[in-house]
Amino acid sequence: MDYRIFDHTADLGVEVTGASLEELYAGAALTLFDLLTDLSSVRAGGVREIVVSGEDPADLLVNFLREILYAWNGDGFLLKSCLVREVSPMRLKALLRGETYDPARHRIKQEIKAVTYHQAAVEKTAAGWRARVVFDV
């Protein structure tokens, strides 16, 4: 997971990089949970498989992050690791490992309300791939 936070007046923008598209999407998923909680306190218990689609790589990124953010907001699932098994410009299949939130062991750093489409981007760079996304916090 390789990311930096960029400044956005109201919200939280992140730029994620990865050597491959698989690494990029997996890195973006972990970034989201690194902002939410202390990843080292989360255990890789249960496994979930998810499949998401999108209009293009940026839309796919937003939809993927929306889906795993709901896993937290709706089901109390905290992510520990993410393996992207297949990715095309419009479809992605990933294995998520993590566990259910336990207030005794997990600290939630901040609320993330939503993953926005605002300036969402996935780009090829000389070193691999780069993605940008803004979270509503």
Add this chain to the structure above:
Amino acid sequence: MSDQHLRKIDEWRWEIPPTGRMRVPGLLYTSEKLLRRMGADEGPRQVANVAHLPGIVTASLAMPDMHWGYGFPIGGVAAFDLDEGIVSPGGVGYDINCGCRLMTTRLRLQDVRERIPALVTALFQNVPSGVGSRGPLKLSPKEERQVLIEGASWAVRHGYGTEADLEATEDGGAMAGADPEKVSDRALLRGKEQLGTLGSGNHFLEIEVVEELFDETAAAAFGLAPGQICVLIHSGSRGLGYQVCDDYLAQMVKHVGEIGIALPDRQLACARLNSDRGRDYLAAMACAANYAWTNRQLLMHRTRETFEKTLGMGPRELGMRLLYDVCHNIAKIETLPVEGKEVRLCVHRKGATRAFPPGHPDVPAAYRKAGQPVLIPGDMGTGSYVLAGTQRAFTETFGSACHGAGRVMSRTQATKSCRGRSIPREMAERGVIVMASGRGTLQEEIPEAYKNLDDVVEVVHRAGLSRKVAKLRTLGCIKG
């Protein structure tokens, strides 16, 4: 400053002339001082982006608290023709019907000065706040649907308030057209356990004192007097609203491509107001709005109980009365004047407050001479303003004014500037007692992260969008 070209019209207004595919100009209500502080903020570009949307009427507006949002700017107002125009979930925001509720009491500062710490502590214990907090009610799926249809009157019907509370709530606390069938199971699930919770981030509950009156007649109509203790609640529709926005936004991102609407930013995704998709969103949005009004009603009830118990007073002695409740993230179908004619429009207020004029039938009878109360909270611990809506706002800004101070610093900048500081101690030195669930929240919400509230309100007042009635100072604050 953003790369957008701004043309000064007068002391309080700047125009963004239409270029490219902008259908109307942008119009910013601000001042030289506020513009200078805006720095590289992308708000003006977002004002221009909104002007691209089909069916937009007159201009894409920005209030003086404007700052960079996602899609629409925060502090943005835009109205759309019902036949040609669109509704945009991003133009309402994730926190549908985020808003403010101000309650007055019979208490005077000199009577309770020593009890403020005890009140803040008791409120912090009794009002669920913070990330993932759960509400006091266990709603069955059937009851939750009733909440979405009935809004605040559901709470009153179950003993959490009075009929008078509903009269002092925008739309009577219930927006028409709510259809729970249009709300996803995910949104219902998220809403079930959060009713009656404050939330986190910039949401808060404050004890304030009336410090200054600007308009004694309007203040008397609103029931405000110097030295009076008041309570201000800022909260919204919690996870239910976020999920409604998220669900419909994703659908509309797909949909705009299909119907051939070209957008400068995907977050502006929208649907025609006269389409099924547009109508479905409005029906789901109304559910979230009603949830938010119920939520603030329950928070107010809990506050009343906490004051009564902590101070050992009965309801009459305390006299906690709802002055008004306004939303500042919403899309509403309203009748407004455009070029001298009354027209029905869909007004998006994204971080903007309705500010209806004296005499308008939607203003509660007791306030009709003064104009609708406009509640403008400031940054943490500063206080807030009460203003009254004007005819000028009605004709110029689709009956809208600003909603707060508006951020100037990102949350990360704010947190960085807090290294080595104790925010609760700094606030205590200013005479404000603050309690928060998360330490991070306090740092992100430090006063210098926001524009000066006095500057913002001055623009609204001088531009004639609302009249200053009273200024309140914060004594104690609880945050999520």
